[in-house]
Amino acid sequence: xxxxxxxxxxxxxxxxxxxxxxxxxxxxxxxxxxxxxxxxxxxxxxxxxxxxxxxxxxxxxxxxxxxxxxxxxxxxxxxxxxxxxxxxxxxxxxxxxxxxxxxxxxxxxxxxxxxxxxxxxxxxxxxxxxxxxxxxxxxxxxxxxxxxxxxxxxxxxxxxxxxxxxxxxxxxxxxxxxxx
Numbered sequence: 339x340x341x342x343x344x345x346x347x348x349x350x351x352x353x354x355x356x357x358x359x360x361x362x363x364x365x366x367x368x369x370x371x372x373x374x375x376x377x378x379x380x381x382x383x384x385x386x387x388x389x390x391x392x393x394x395x396x397x398x399x400x401x402x403x404x405x406x407x408x409x410x411x412x413x414x415x416x417x418x419x420x421x422x423x424x425x426x427x428x429x430x431x432x433x434x435x436x437x438x439x440x441x442x443x444x445x446x447x448x449x450x451x452x453x454x455x456x457x458x459x460x461x462x463x464x465x466x467x468x469x470x471x472x473x474x475x476x477x478x479x480x481x482x483x484x485x486x487x488x489x490x491x492x493x494x495x496x497x498x499x500x501x502x503x504x505x506x507x508x509x510x511x512x513x514x515x516x517x518x
Contacts, residue, residue: 388497388498391497396496400451403486404436404445425469432450466495470490
């Protein structure tokens with residue numbers, strides 16, 4: 339019997355075992371893929387629920403007097419630079435609006451930062467919380483932004499940060515499907 343024929347017979351005798359091993363590998367890979375998908379879905383739900391609490395998303399707003407017309411663009415650019423330094427790379431929208439003052443001819447300007455809840459991941463929560471906590475100090479230190487003082491309001495830091503009393507509990511573990 340030739341050597342090639344002997345090798346062909348041996349591989350044919352073990353074909354069933356090789357097919358069984360291949361099926362087992364495919365089943366384990368499918369189970370791991372399902373588990374990873376379930377963890378990512380749970381993570382997205384936790385972030386979404388934390389930032390929206392079933393309603394409107396958390397925000398943080400900066401309000402100050404509007405700079406004189408010649409300096410208004412520089413004021414806006416300075417605030418946007420401060421926000422970018424504090425909140426990057428977390429996804430967010432920053433909207434500017436002028437607010438009239440009934441008691442004075444000097445209007446206010448308000449910037450409202452809203453996180454993009456759909457694009458926010460768990461790593462972004464720390465950035466959002468620390469950025470919201472540092473925003474007032476940063477704005478007050480920037481003379482181009484805080485014309486005559488500034489206020490920072492909103493609940494973004496509270497919602498994005500850990501719950502009172504310590505670190506956030508780990509997310510619930512999704513069930514791992516049994517491939518067998």
